Amino acid sequence: GMLVHGGDILRPAVVRGILPGEETKVSDIGRQMKEGSLDSLQPGSFNIILGIELARQLEVKIGDKVAIALAEGSSFTSVAPTLRTFTVSGIFEAGHNEFDSGLGYVHLEDGEQLVHLNAPFGLRLRLQDLQKAPEVAFELKQTMPGKLLVRDWTKLNTTWFAAVTTQKHMMFVILTLIIAVAAFNLVATLVMTVTDKQADIAILRTLGASPRSIMKIFMVQGALVGVLGTALGVVGGVTLALNVDVIVPAIEHLFGVKFLAKDIYFISAVPSDLRWHDVTIIGITSMALAFVATLYPSWSAARVRPADALRYE
Structure with missing residues (x-):
């Protein structure tokens, strides 16, 4: 989506809907918080946590409002952007510019309302041995039914x-x-x-x-x-x-x-x-x-x- 602040500052970002209680099991976001808390993401609060570089580019701090603009429609000629205002409730620093300058977190239920979904469409796993990720991804793809896209960290990077x-x-x-x-x-x-x-x-x-x-x-x-x-x-x-x-x-x-x-x-x-x-x-x-x-x-x-x-x- 596109994050907008003040009407004239726009930055593209990946907005990820999460369950705060489960997110700490698959990522280190809880330890990377510089301001605010991951627990501030509550259902219906419409709070958002931003990367430190993204927050700096948007010129926002804790308590400021940002609008998330998402494009809807099946063709470029019928795109109608959906706008929803979120409150900045936290800032994290992952130490990786791709995440710090282009990633935001919202609560899963708020994200579902934002994109009009009734259920999450993605699941992330964390393994004790990261080197086995390609092997686990292959086994999941072979054993799980349905048209699923299975990707591991080696394919993403x-x-x-x-x-x-x-x-x-x-x-x-x-x-x-x-x-x-x-x-x-x-x-x-x-x-x-x-x-x-x-x-x-x-x-x-x-x-x-x-x-x-x-x-x-x-x-x-x-x-x-x-x-x-x-x-x-x-x-x-x-x-x-x-x-x-x-x-x-x-x-x-x-x-x-x-x-x-x-x-x-x-x-x-x-x-x-x-x-x-x-x-x-x-x-x-x-x-x-x-x-x-x-x-x-x-x-x-x-x-x-x-x-x-x-x-x-």
């Missing part, structure tokens, strides 16, 4: 989640390239060390050290650098991930910047979901690249000829 998946894959590639650059630096450091220590390597060789033992020395040195760097990176990354909800707002407040604009990224805060499986993969990849980076310098050190290295000493 297909484009958004596809973009997130693509970004996650690209981030893994970028992180791998960053680790590879660090590995190249390790190669350069070890090569310079081998060049600088050629005389010492030659002396060890004349004392009976085998090429394999020389190679082991530099492999251990490079591996220790890789393990230490990986450990510091993992500890720092995990610490940052666990405290990103505190660190990012502090930086935004300190420098007066905003990392995520609601109207561009649809979310207002940097989310963090630490996955130890990903941490393990990144850590193992880092150590593996560090180990591979030690092979050439170590092989080069093992090939040092004592006579050539000590010729000018």
